[in-house]
Amino acid sequence: MNDIPQTGRTKLRRLPDRALYDRQAIYDILDEALVCHVGFVDQGHPYVIPTIHARIDDRLCLHGSRASRMLRCLSQGGPACITVTLLDGLVLARSAFHHSMNYRSVVVLGKGREIVDPPEKTAALHRLTEHVVAGRWADVRPPSENELAATTVVSFPLDEASAKVRTGPPKDDEPDYAAPVWAGVIPLTLTAGPPEPDSRLAPGTGPPGYATAYHRQSRTR
Amino acid sequence: MNDIPQTGRTKLRRLPDRALYDRQAIYDILDEALVCHVGFVDQGHPYVIPTIHARIDDRLCLHGSRASRMLRCLSQGGPACITVTLLDGLVLARSAFHHSMNYRSVVVLGKGREIVDPPEKTAALHRLTEHVVAGRWADVRPPSENELAATTVVSFPLDEASAKVRTGPPKDDEPDYAAPVWAGVIPLTLTAGPPEPDSRLAPGTGPPGYATAYHRQSRTR
Numbered sequence: 001m002n003d004i005p006q007t008g009r010t011k012l013r014r015l016p017d018r019a020l021y022d023r024q025a026i027y028d029i030l031d032e033a034l035v036c037h038v039g040f041v042d043q044g045h046p047y048v049i050p051t052i053h054a055r056i057d058d059r060l061c062l063h064g065s066r067a068s069r070m071l072r073c074l075s076q077g078g079p080a081c082i083t084v085t086l087l088d089g090l091v092l093a094r095s096a097f098h099h100s101m102n103y104r105s106v107v108v109l110g111k112g113r114e115i116v117d118p119p120e121k122t123a124a125l126h127r128l129t130e131h132v133v134a135g136r137w138a139d140v141r142p143p144s145e146n147e148l149a150a151t152t153v154v155s156f157p158l159d160e161a162s163a164k165v166r167t168g169p170p171k172d173d174e175p176d177y178a179a180p181v182w183a184g185v186i187p188l189t190l191t192a193g194p195p196e197p198d199s200r201l202a203p204g205t206g207p208p209g210y211a212t213a214y215h216r217q218s219r220t221r
Numbered sequence: 222m223n224d225i226p227q228t229g230r231t232k233l234r235r236l237p238d239r240a241l242y243d244r245q246a247i248y249d250i251l252d253e254a255l256v257c258h259v260g261f262v263d264q265g266h267p268y269v270i271p272t273i274h275a276r277i278d279d280r281l282c283l284h285g286s287r288a289s290r291m292l293r294c295l296s297q298g299g300p301a302c303i304t305v306t307l308l309d310g311l312v313l314a315r316s317a318f319h320h321s322m323n324y325r326s327v328v329v330l331g332k333g334r335e336i337v338d339p340p341e342k343t344a345a346l347h348r349l350t351e352h353v354v355a356g357r358w359a360d361v362r363p364p365s366e367n368e369l370a371a372t373t374v375v376s377f378p379l380d381e382a383s384a385k386v387r388t389g390p391p392k393d394d395e396p397d398y399a400a401p402v403w404a405g406v407i408p409l410t411l412t413a414g415p416p417e418p419d420s421r422l423a424p425g426t427g428p429p430g431y432a433t434a435y436h437r438q439s440r441t442r
Contacts, residue, residue, distance in 0.1 A: 009266065014289055034311075034409075035322070037258035037304055039269035045230065046267045048260035048304040050326050068235055083258055083269040087411065090255075092432065095362040096350050097372075101256070105271050129317050139402055141316040151318075169419045181360055182426045186435050187414035188255075190308065198390045198404040205403045211313065214407050 001027075009109055010162040020163035029106045029163055030055050032216050033084035034132060034190070038062060040073045040080050053082065054124070054131035059155045060108055061115070061124045071152040075114040082108040082156065090186040093170035094179045100166060102185060108161040112154035124153045135210040190216065222248075230330055231383040241384040250327045250384055251276050253437050254305035255353060255411070259283060261294045261301050274303065275345070275352035280376045281329055282336070282345045292373040296335035303329040303377065311407040314391035315400045321387060323406060329382040333375035345374045356431040411437065 001024040004010075012019035020026065030036075036053040039046055049070050054061050060082060064071040074080055089102035115121045122143065129137045143151070170183050192214035195207045222245040225231075233240035241247065251257075257274040260267055270291050275282050281303060285292040295301055310323035336342050343364065350358045364372070391404050413435035416428045 014286055034308060035306065037260075037269050037271075037306070039258075039260040039267035039302070041262055041265075041267050044262075045300045045330065046260035046262050046302045048258050048269050048302045048328070050258075050304065050306040050324070052322070065235055079266045081260070081267045081269045083271060085256065085258070085271040087255060089417075090353060090413075090435070092354065092357065093361070095364075095368075096346060096358065097362075097364050097368040099350060099353070099357070099361075101273070101353075103256075103271070107269070109266065125317060129320060132311060132320070132322075133313065133407075136313065136320070137317065140314070140320075141318075141397055141400065141402075143316075143318050147316075147318040169417075176362055177421050178423060179362065180423045180426050181362075182416075182428050182432065183419040183422060184428070184432070185417045185419075186354075186432055187417065188411055189414065190409055191412045192311075193408035193410065195403075196310075196390075196406045196408060198406075200398050201404060202399060202401045205401050207403050207405070211403065211405070211407055214311070 004159065004161050007160055010107065010160055012162060012164060018164045018166055020165055026106050026161055026163045027055060029086060029104045030060065030084055033086055034216065036082050036084045038070060038080060038082050040070060040078055042069065042073055052128055052132060054128040056124060056127050058158050060158055061128060061153060061155045063125060063128055063151055063153045066150055066152045071154060074112040074154045075152055077111045079111055080156065087188050089188050091170050092183050092186065094172045094176040094181045094183050098170055098172050102166050104163065104165045106161060106163045108156060108158060110156045110160055112156050115153040115155055118148060121148060121153050124155065133210055135208065139208065225380065225382050228381055231328065231381055233383060233385060239385045239387055241386055247327050247382050247384045248276060250307060250325045251281065251305055254307055255437065257303050257305045259291060259301060259303050261291060261299055263290065263294055273349055273353060275349040277345065277348050279379050281379055282349060282374060282376045284346060284349055284372055284374045287371055287373045292375060295333040295375045296373055298332045300332055301377065308409045310409050312391050313404050313407065315393045315397040315402045315404050319391055319393050321391065323387050325384065325386045327382060327384045329377060329379060331377045331381055333377050336374040336376055339369060342369060342374050345376065354431055356429065360429065
């Protein structure tokens, strides 16, 4: 896949060796992250709200209540920044200064457009559900007309975006390597525990495989 | 501890039963979260950048390179929104519409002030290091004068903030409970793996307890 062109706003000035503009690498990070943090401006003040996202080809979709301030701002085409971050580890160096984290993050800039066409909207909700739990949509009651009307879906083009990735061991100043201090990486993973069944399950409804063996894909690690 | 007063900007209008303004509850979430997402406005466009934070009493501190655009915007007192999110579980309902997540998030609004006094700055860096790995500061080389000068530290008052928390099982529409669909919660936790030693460790430097048994406190769960 091709690169996403750098712009003045997505070009990394600090630590440019951590930057990635490769479209597939960016998509892999977006697809693995469960939630994003959406930045928007309301009356001159920035707000950052966590929410679910899902990628549909070259667009990123968000959804929420029709009553949400965030969705109202975004559906009116206000400028947005959508950031996802995957934490992969804590990097313990021999000096306080060189401590760091291993992570993969993506920043998407752009303006949204509301998806109003019902089949397109349902397709986006389908993808949002599948993004979180692949296989779930087929098992559940799909949205009713009222539920669809109560939901706003906004989609963003993925044409201004960049990734930033740090991997590997600490990088210490040469004289510090002699210090008798343990250094290295503490790996971090978001892990799923055993599913907790709802107390009102219909008889004979055991947990599906996507619940008992839940995991995020991590193609780029 | 007292509540943080609600303002027109932090009062939750959507799902107000999920809102918390209790100062201790907000502090517990800030203290458990490893990273925050910082929103700021540059030339009219919102940006959201992940970074480490640390709470010192009733203030929240961020740090970074003196060359960072974010730190420059924040240290100049531009309005900011600092959001942390802890994912606790995926909530699988019987309808697509009622799917949700269990989470604890905090939104902090405010303007920063740069910490320039060297002892105060070092104290903030100490706290930032200890926020990530409690016990680490005492083991490592502290920042040199040059490293201190290369770092910007900005602190924010915690006087405009709110938390939003969802816990518990799915809430389905009454008729959907009869459906033969598994429903419940898939719990999620950020877990640490075995520490990976740096290849250039000085002889005899085994991993400290804070690395082999790393975990985040979670007082509010």
